Amino acid sequence: MQVQRNNYIYDYSMSPSFNDENSLFNFVVKDGNGVKGLVDSGLTEVPGRYIQPPNQRINKQQAAATSPENMTIDLSELDGPNHDQVVKAIAHAAETLGFFQVVNHGVPLELLDSLKVAAHQFFNQPPEKKAVYLKGVSPSPVVKYGTSFVPEIEKALEWKDYVSMIYTNDEEALKFWPNECKEVALNYIKTSMEMVKRLLQALIENLGVKVEESILDTLLGFKMVNMNFYPTCPNPELTVGVGRHSDMGTLTVLLQDGIGGLYVKKDENSSFGNEEWIEIPPMDGALVINVGDTLQIVSNGRYKSAEHRVRTTNSASRVSVPIFNAPLPMAKIGPLPELVARDGVAKYRELVFQEYMNNFFGKAHQGKKSLDFASI
Numbered sequence: 001m002q003v004q005r006n007n008y009i010y011d012y013s014m015s016p017s018f019n020d021e022n023s024l025f026n027f028v029v030k031d032g033n034g035v036k037g038l039v040d041s042g043l044t045e046v047p048g049r050y051i052q053p054p055n056q057r058i059n060k061q062q063a064a065a066t067s068p069e070n071m072t073i074d075l076s077e078l079d080g081p082n083h084d085q086v087v088k089a090i091a092h093a094a095e096t097l098g099f100f101q102v103v104n105h106g107v108p109l110e111l112l113d114s115l116k117v118a119a120h121q122f123f124n125q126p127p128e129k130k131a132v133y134l135k136g137v138s139p140s141p142v143v144k145y146g147t148s149f150v151p152e153i154e155k156a157l158e159w160k161d162y163v164s165m166i167y168t169n170d171e172e173a174l175k176f177w178p179n180e181c182k183e184v185a186l187n188y189i190k191t192s193m194e195m196v197k198r199l200l201q202a203l204i205e206n207l208g209v210k211v212e213e214s215i216l217d218t219l220l221g222f223k224m225v226n227m228n229f230y231p232t233c234p235n236p237e238l239t240v241g242v243g244r245h246s247d248m249g250t251l252t253v254l255l256q257d258g259i260g261g262l263y264v265k266k267d268e269n270s271s272f273g274n275e276e277w278i279e280i281p282p283m284d285g286a287l288v289i290n291v292g293d294t295l296q297i298v299s300n301g302r303y304k305s306a307e308h309r310v311r312t313t314n315s316a317s318r319v320s321v322p323i324f325n326a327p328l329p330m331a332k333i334g335p336l337p338e339l340v341a342r343d344g345v346a347k348y349r350e351l352v353f354q355e356y357m358n359n360f361f362g363k364a365h366q367g368k369k370s371l372d373f374a375s376i
Contacts (some may be wrong), residue, residue, distance in 0.1 A: 018047040025049070025151070032131030034147045034161035036123055036317075039231040046235040052156045058240060058263060058277075058311040071097070072286060076104035078198060090199065091206035091303075098246075098291040098306030099264045101283055102199075107191045109285050115188055115227075116257050118181040119319040122163060123229040125180070133163060133178065140176035142166040149243070154364045159239045159312045160230050167223040185225045189323055192253050192287075196220060196325050199251060199289060207299060209338040219250045219294065221328035228320045230261070233312035241310035241318070243365035247292040248356060249326025254288040256280070259318040262288070265307040277309075293356070293371050294326060297348040300335035307368050329354035348374045 018024050018038065024047055027033050038047070071093065077086045093100035122130070132138070133145035143165055148158040165177045165185055173186045197216060204211055230241040241261060256262060259282070266276040280288055296305040310320075327333055334350030351374055359373040 018043065021049055028147055028157075029151045031127070032134050032145065033127045034123075034130070034229075035159050036161055036229065036231045037127050039233075044234055046159075046233065046238050050157050050159060051235075051238045052240055052243075056156070056240060056243060057237065058309065059237075071099070071280075072101045072103060072283065074104050075102050075106070075195065075198070078202065087202045087206055090202050094203055094291050094295070094303040096304065097264055097266065097278070098304040099280060099288065099308070101280070101286040101288050102195070103283075103286050105192075105195045105287050107188065107195065107287065111184060111187055111191065112255055112285070112287075114184045115181075115255055115321045116319055118184045119227040119229065119321060120317075122178055122180040122227060123161060123317075123319075130161075130163070140172070142168060142172060143176050143178065149245075149365055150361060150363070158242055158365075159233050160228055160241050160310070162226050162228045164224055164226050167225065181227060185227070185321075188255075188321065189223055189225055192323055193220075193223075195287075196251055196253060196323075200295075203295070203299075203303065207302060207336070207339065209336055211336065218331050219298065219327055219333075220325045221331060222249070222324075222326040224324045224326075226322050226324070228322070230310065230312055230318040230320075232314055232317050234314060236312040236314050239312045241312045242308075244307055244309045244367045245365040246305040246307050246368045246370065247290060247324060248294065248360045248370060249292040249324045250294045250298075251325045252288075252290045252292055253323040253325070254290065255321040256282045256288060257319050258282045258284070259313060259316055261311045261313060261318060262320075263309050263311065264290075280308075292324075292326065293360075293368075293374070294333055294353070296371065297333055297374050298336055300339040300343055301347045302339070305368065305371070327353040329357060346376060349376050 028038060073086060073089050130145050133143050135144055138144055145163045147161045148154060151157055167173060167189050170186065174182055177185060197220060200216055200219060233239055262280040263277040264280055266278050290306045291303050293305045295303050331353050332350055333353050335346050335348055340346045356373060360370045
């Protein structure tokens with residue numbers, strides 16, 4: 001069968017049976033067709049490998065609605081007479097939900113639009129154009145194209161394709177990142193750097209401790225931008241775009257498109273099955289910020305890394321573009337000593353961040369269980 005999509009002709013006459021798990025895995029993961037390849041083949045129902053257990057599925061009707069204005073912070077006011085109130089608002093969001101949105105953030109709005117266009121351009125290419133960036137064949141370890149999270153060990157796959165681009169320097173980015181998105185992705189990272197550092201400064205300031213500039217630089221030393229693609233799904237009620245998890249780094253910056261589908265767990269102490277999830281509504285021109293595990297560790301538990309997940313939809317393909325800001329792999333992370341002295345106890349041990357990364361990527365998504373690796 002030949003299918004024309006986005007001005008390309010795809011020949012699926014040799015497509016495997018998607019009911020055979022090995023054939024499906026090879027087609028989607030090893031050959032680089034991704035979830036988009038499944039959808040482009042004319043798939044009318046979700047293969048069994050993508051069907052989530054009932055307790056992991058996302059019920060849109062049961063999620064709490066929240067107004068964007070209730071969680072939106074105007075960063076331009078950090079420089080004015082309302083500085084203290086803005087810092088308190090940032091800290092309150094980090095202490096409770098672990099998620100908030102920012103406007104007047106310094107990233108050009110036209111760049112945000114260009115990022116969404118570039119993401120669609122990359123994923124709308126023929127599979128063989130994307131497959132050159134698969135793990136093991138990519139021309140550089142700073143670029144990786146893939147699907148799901150760790151499909152080799154996941155019982156149920158996630159309905160998502162992605163390309164990851166690690167930032168080392170401008171020259172390497174322009175040389176190795178995909179042509180379809182390298183310039184806008186690089187500009188995104190560079191124009192967000194000041195905002196991210198100011199957010200971290202505000203959060204540290206609120207803790208009442210003094211830290212050297214080098215500590216801030218260490219906590220933000222690693223930067224990776226992802227472009228995520230969630231194709232239209234014939235059975236969204238059975239699947240997830242991303243399973244429940246927290247991010248491993250310090251702070252994540254996320255660009256959403258207008259489709260929506262990002263959900264955050266309201267109370268991290270709520271029991272399984274009795275949780276309340278809040279949808280983070282798309283807001284034109286805003287960026288979503290969320291606390292990662294590293295900041296929870298450094299703050300000795302004061303700030304909460306946000307457990308979140310993503311639903312799928314049958315109405316349109318969705319894109320999102322996060323920047324993961326994290327420590328460099330060989331950096332040591334642990335609770336700030338002043339906080340341990342004040343709290344009387346360290347809730348987390350000191351460890352090399354590479355160890356935490358290895359543990360994080362060695363398991364399927366399991367909520368916030370990754371933090372157990374650092375807990376005392």
